[in-house]
Amino acid sequence: MIHHYDSEDKVYISVDCIIFGFDINQEELKLLLIKRDFEPKKGHWSLMGGFLKKPKP
16 A cells, blocks of 8 residues: 555655534434545545645745
C-alpha cells in the first residue's frame, strides 16, 4: 500500500472524521462513510479524511 504515496511528503499523519447520527424513527445509530473513488482500496467504504501535508515555504 505504501507505494501509492511515493510522490507525497514522507510525513504520514492523517486525520479522519467520524460522524455519527441517530435515527429516532428506527432507533438506529448511523455512521457516515464514503465509497473510495481512488487507490488504494478503490471501491471500498471508508471514513472521510486524508493525509496532512507540509505547508509550502
